[in-house]
């Protein structure tokens with residue numbers, strides 16, 4: 001069954017009026033919709049274009065329920081939520097994702113810091129060298145959004161470009177890399193609809209970082225400073 005047919009069929013069961021759906025080449029995995037009177041049209045990330053039929057059905061349930069503010073029937077969305085985070089889905093899409101990820105630079109050597117060296121150091125200090133090196137990237141985005149992330153299905157670890165500076169102590173970047181590697185090692189817990197990333201165990205291990213308090217203070221300062229800068233008029 002194709003995308004639109006799946007959405008129409010679920011739409012009928014939810015009395016959603018006229019439903020249409022098409023793929024769109026968003027850089028991230030995201031979907032949008034617009035409602036007009038008795039019709040709703042969805043733009044679905046084209047990363048989903050090779051999804052098996054049952055995943056497409058589950059996605060239609062998940063998004064139509066969201067669009068109409070209804071609770072999704074138990075378990076109906078699970079197949080989609082699992083697939084959307086799986087290597088099964090992301091593996092073949094990696095080249096496309098990388099080509100669209102304009103905010104990411106996959107050259108680990110920055111202007112002040114080398115992510116490769118930092119990864120090796122953190123890996124040997126805290127993980128006994130047991131972590132396989134992910135793809136390392138610098139992310140150009142506001143530190144108030146995030147200072148790093150680990151995207152498990154693509155095995156990409158990114159640190160914010162703001163940390164690539166002599167003005168920021170190296171241990172701050174090490175802490176961000178440590179935090180993101182912990183995500184890779186521990187994974188998320190809980191059911192697909194309520195996944196918990198920062199579990200109690202995660203927070204305990206995070207505190208084992210040797211400069212934990214100082215690094216936390218720096219990260220808070222960085223995120224705040226950038227937020228304040230936004231309000232300053234450009235000269």
Ligand SMILES: [Zn+2]
Pocket residue numbers: 179183197198
């Ligand atoms: Zn985290």
